[in-house]
Structures are given as C-alpha cells and as structure tokens.
Amino acid sequence: MQRNPDKFWNPYLAGVALGLVLLVTFLIMGNGLGASGASYRLGVAAVNALAPGHVQAVPAMSSVVEERWALDDWLVFEVLGVVVGGVLGAWTSGRLKREVLKGPTFGTGGRIAFAIAGGVLMGFAAKLTRGCTSGQALSGGALLSVGSWAFMFSVFAGGYAVAYFVRRQWR
Amino acid sequence: MNPIFPIESLSDERRALGLGVAVVIGIGFGFVLERAGFGRAQKLVGQFYGSDMTVLKVMFTAIVTAMLGTVILSGVGLLDIDTVQFNFPTYLWPMILGGLVLGAGFVVSGYCPGTSVVATASGKLDGLATVGGVVVGGLIYAELEPAMGAFPNSGKLGTFTIPEWLGLPAPVVAALVVAMAIGAFLLGEMVERRVNRQAVPAPVPVARRWVFVALVALAVVAVLTLALPTGTQAGQP
Numbered sequence: 001m002q003r004n005p006d007k008f009w010n011p012y013l014a015g016v017a018l019g020l021v022l023l024v025t026f027l028i029m030g031n032g033l034g035a036s037g038a039s040y041r042l043g044v045a046a047v048n049a050l051a052p053g054h055v056q057a058v059p060a061m062s063s064v065v066e067e068r069w070a071l072d073d074w075l076v077f078e079v080l081g082v083v084v085g086g087v088l089g090a091w092t093s094g095r096l097k098r099e100v101l102k103g104p105t106f107g108t109g110g111r112i113a114f115a116i117a118g119g120v121l122m123g124f125a126a127k128l129t130r131g132c133t134s135g136q137a138l139s140g141g142a143l144l145s146v147g148s149w150a151f152m153f154s155v156f157a158g159g160y161a162v163a164y165f166v167r168r169q170w171r
Numbered sequence: 172m173n174p175i176f177p178i179e180s181l182s183d184e185r186r187a188l189g190l191g192v193a194v195v196i197g198i199g200f201g202f203v204l205e206r207a208g209f210g211r212a213q214k215l216v217g218q219f220y221g222s223d224m225t226v227l228k229v230m231f232t233a234i235v236t237a238m239l240g241t242v243i244l245s246g247v248g249l250l251d252i253d254t255v256q257f258n259f260p261t262y263l264w265p266m267i268l269g270g271l272v273l274g275a276g277f278v279v280s281g282y283c284p285g286t287s288v289v290a291t292a293s294g295k296l297d298g299l300a301t302v303g304g305v306v307v308g309g310l311i312y313a314e315l316e317p318a319m320g321a322f323p324n325s326g327k328l329g330t331f332t333i334p335e336w337l338g339l340p341a342p343v344v345a346a347l348v349v350a351m352a353i354g355a356f357l358l359g360e361m362v363e364r365r366v367n368r369q370a371v372p373a374p375v376p377v378a379r380r381w382v383f384v385a386l387v388a389l390a391v392v393a394v395l396t397l398a399l400p401t402g403t404q405a406g407q408p
Contacts, residue, residue, distance in 0.1 A: 008214070011225045012356075012382040014207035015232020021199045022233060023240040026255050028192060030174025033200055035285030039302060040309035047310065060313035077190045079288060081197020086292025088198070089205025098294040101212045101281065115297040118280025119287065119304015120311065122273050126284055127312035128323055129269035130262065133283040134200075138230065140259040142237035143252070144333040144344060147261030154270025155277065162275040163219035169281075170213060170220075 003094035022142060029074065032139020036126035038079035043123075045070040060127070103171040114169055173251060201289055210289040212281030212297060219278050221366035224359035231352045232382065239389040242345045246396025252341075256330050263326030280304065342393040349390040353383055 008014070025033055044064045048055045055061040064070050090096040102111040126132040129151050131140065137155060140148025176189035207229045208214040217223025244250035277283050280301040282290055287305065290298025316323060334341040364372055 008208040008225075009203075009206045010376055010378040011207065011228035012232050013378050014203060015229040016236050016382055016385075017203045018200075018207070018229060018233035019236025019240070021196065021203055022237040024199075025196050026174075026237065026241060027244075027250065028175050029189070029196070030177040030255055031258050032255075033196075033285075035283075035288060036305060036309070039284060039288075039305040043306040043310045044313075046306075058313050058316075060316045061310075074190055074193045077193040078197035078200070081194040081199075082201035082204070082285065082288050083197075083292045084194070085198035085201025085203075086205050086210060086289040087201075089202040089289075090210060090293030093206065095205070095210065095293050098296065100296045101290075102297065111297055112300045115280045115282075115300035116304040116307075118276040118278070118282075119284075119301035119306075120308035121276030121279065121304075122284055122301075123305035123308020123310075124312045125269040125273035125276060125308070126305070127269075127309050127316075128265045129273065130260075130266075132273065132285065133230075133277075134285040136259075136266070138233060139237075141234045143241065143256045143259055144238065144341065144348075145256065145259040145261060146328065146331045146333055146336050147263060147266045148259060149333065150261075150263060151266040151270040151273075154267045155274035158271035158274025158276075159219045159278045160274075161271075163216070163278045166279050167220065170216065 003092075005094045005097075007093070018138075019142070022139060025139075026142075031074075032135060032143070033078065034075045034131060034135035034139070035079060035082070036123065036132035037075045037135060038073070039123065040064075040127065041070045041073055041076055102169055105171055106169045111169055114166065173254065177254075200285075201292065204286060204289045205293060209286040210293040210295065210298070212290065212295070215283070215286060216278055216281050221362045224363050227359045228356060231355060232386075235349055235352045235386055238345055238348060239386065239393055242341050242393045243389065243396060246342060246393060247399060253330075256332060259330065261326070261328040261331045262324060263328060265323050265325060267326075276308075340397055342390075342397055345393045346390040349386050353386070356383075 022033055041064060044055060044061050047061065048065055048070055055065055087096065100108050100111055102108065122132065129136055133155065136148050137152040141152055176192055208225055214223055214225055218226035241250060241252055245252040280287065282298055282301045284305045287298045287301035291302050334344045337344060
C-alpha cells in the first residue's frame with residue numbers, strides 16, 4: 001500500500017464523503033454529528049467521581065447526570081468511534097506518529113500552552129453556542145438553521161481576527 | 172421516514188444497539204476527517220492564513236452534500252426534516268459571540284474540538300493538549316453560567332431556518348447555497364494561488380469538476396421536487 005503522509009484526499013471528495021456520513025447520521029440517529037459535547041461529558045464525569053455534591057450544585061453539570069452516568073450518551077460513543085476512525089486513517093496513511101505539530105522555530109512548551117489555551121476558549125464557547133464546528137456549523141448548517149450559519153460566520157471572523165497574532169507558532 | 176435510532180426515546184436493548192451504531196458512525200466521521208488532513212494543525216489553520224483552503228472546501232462541500240440530501244428526501248416525502256431540525260434551535264446572541272470566541276480558540280490551538288480528537292488519535296500531543304483544554308473550558312463555563320444571567324438564552328428564535336427567514340422554499344435556498352459554495356471555492360482557490368505565489372494555476376483535478384457538476388445537478392433535482400404534490404417541504408411552516 002502506498003503510504004505518503006503528505007497525501008490527503010481531494011478536499012471536495014472528502015467533503016462529499018463527510019456530507020454522506022452526516023446525511024446517514026441524520027437518517028439513522030435523527031441527530032447530527034458532534035464532538036465538544038462528549039469532551040464536556042468527560043469533564044463532568046471526572047468532577048462527578050471526585051466531588052458528586054458539587055456536580056449536583058451546578059445546574060449545567062447536574063443536567064448531564066440527571067438520568068444516567070455522564071458518559072452514557074450517544075455522543076460519547078460517537079466520539080469513541082472518531083478516535084478509532086482517526087487511528088485507522090492515520091495508521092493506514094503513515095501519519096500515526098507521536099509528535100507536537102508546530103513551526104520549526106517555535107518552542108514545544110509554547111506550542112502546548114497555545115493548544116491548551118485555545119482548547120479552553122473553545123470548550124467554554126462551545127457550551128455557549130450549544131455545539132462546536134461539528135455539532136453546530138456542520139450539522140446545523142446542513143439543516144439551514146439560522147443560528148448555525150450565524151455561528152459559522154462568527155467562527156471564521158474570530159479566526160481571521162486573531163490569526164495574525166499567533167502566526168509565530170507555525171514559523 | 173422517521174429516524175431508526177432516535178436515541179432519546181429508545182428502550183434499553185434498542186439503546187445499546189443505537190450506541191453501537193453511534194460508534195460505527197464515529198469511525199466513519201473520524202476516518203474521513205483524518206484523510207481530509209484535519210488531524211494536522213497546519214492544514215487546518217492554513218485557512219486563516221490563506222495558504223490552504225482545505226477547511227472551506229471540505230466543510231462547505233459536506234454541508235452542501237448533506238443539505239441537498241435532506242432537502243431532496245424531504246421534497247419527495249421520505250424524510251420528516253422537522254424532527255431533525257428540532258434539535259438545532261437558534262439562540263442568536265450567544266451563538267454569534269461564542270462563535271467569535273471559538274474561532275479565536277481555533278487559530279490559537281490549531282484545532283477545533285472534533286479535529287483535536289482526530290489529532291490525538293494520530294499521536295499529536297498538541298491535539299491532546301487541546302482536548303484537555305476543551306474539557307476544562309466546558310467546566311469553567313458550567314461554573315460561570317449562573318453569573319451570565321439570561322445571556323446564554325438570549326436571541327431565542329426557536330427552530331428557525333434560512334428558508335423561513337427569507338420566505339423562500341427550501342429547495343430554492345439550497346440551490347442558492349450551492350451557487351454560493353461554488354463561488355466561495357473558486358475564490359478560495361484564487362486566494363491560495365496568490366498567497367502561495369503560484370503564477371501558473373495547478374491543473375484542476377477531475378474530481379473537482381465532477382463534484383461541482385454533481386452538486387449543481389442535485390440542486391436542480393431539489394428544485395424539481397417543488398413540482399411534486401407530496402413533499403413535506405423543508406422549512407415551510
């Protein structure tokens with residue numbers, strides 16, 4: 001098998017494939033794809049293990065554990081699948097490698113700090129927007145939801161506004 | 172047609188099966204994201220520096236593909252689109268402000284929440300750090316939510332679609348979105364050439380032409396479903 005780590009699918013064909021996965025999800029599950037919701041549930045499950053009383057005291061956390069364990073949710077299982085699919089895709093294309101992606105002149109510690117900081121911003125924002133790029137922009141966008149489209153344009157605007165200031169990490 | 176596994180309303184045995192299906196769907200999702208290049212931060216953030224418009228191309232093609240699928244299936248009466256759209260209510264202000272913050276987080280971390288999972292799966296430690304950040308950020312939100320008062324629920328418009336907003340039938344809006352997407356793709360490719368200083372445009376892959384032709388053809392089919400008497404028109408009140 002040909003393994004060139006720099007060879008990717010044609011973006012338009014990849015888009016069609018992604019769109020078909022999404023369409024099948026709509027038809028079978030009656031819901032869209034998602035990601036940030038699963039990460040959130042992981043956090044709540046951790047807090048619940050350490051301080052169950054605190055979870056009960058915070059409305060946004062207690063609502064997640066109301067009926068079942070925080071991780072007993074379809075989105076968590078879907079994201080488990082994403083991990084498996086990601087490993088399969090990376091392994092079969094020669095991209096499965098432990099590394100930190102960054103520009104050659106930027107420090108590893110700085111890059112990890114940026115990654116954590118950006119993650120915190122996104123984790124916070126995705127709760128406010130009731131979904132991230134997958135759950136809101138992609139899924140809601142395909143269903144022509146006004147809020148999802150407003151969200152999508154905002155994501156691009158926010159990205160372009162900040163890009164200049166963090167460009168050094170890729171140099 | 173109704174969803175086969177509407178996960179919220181399943182009995183326990185069916186629910187277990189539904190969760191298994193969710194894993195299979197996730198595998199497809201993760202594999203496609205990886206193969207599109209979305210496990211690599213540079214490929215994702217290239218969007219914001221104009222050097223690599225893969226995000227625009229993949230995201231928009233996916234949105235348009237799934238949109239045409241739902242609009243056509245709903246147009247021929249095979250899908251009750253309202254039951255799916257019901258899961259995507261609009262809260263305008265938090266979505267706009269949150270979108271700006273999420274976009275900022277995207278270029279700072281180099282990933283979005285979903286692609287950070289794919290990056291982690293392919294061994295990228297910065298992807299793992301992003302996942303950790305997303306988990307912590309969600310918990311911070313939960314702690315601060317009571318202090319935000321009514322803002323998270325502001326601009327509430329319920330299930331509100333672009334066809335409803337514009338007062339146009341969903342297939343017509345779908346056709347307009349296809350036209351807009353193809354325009355955005357051509358513009359994106361132009362920006363890529365400028366930024367990467369390519370004097371001579373690279374040859375256009377055959378795949379691109381066929382995808383464009385197929386999308387336009389499906390948009391025409393979608394509009395033709397308007398002539399059918401039985402359609403449950405997407406987004407129509």
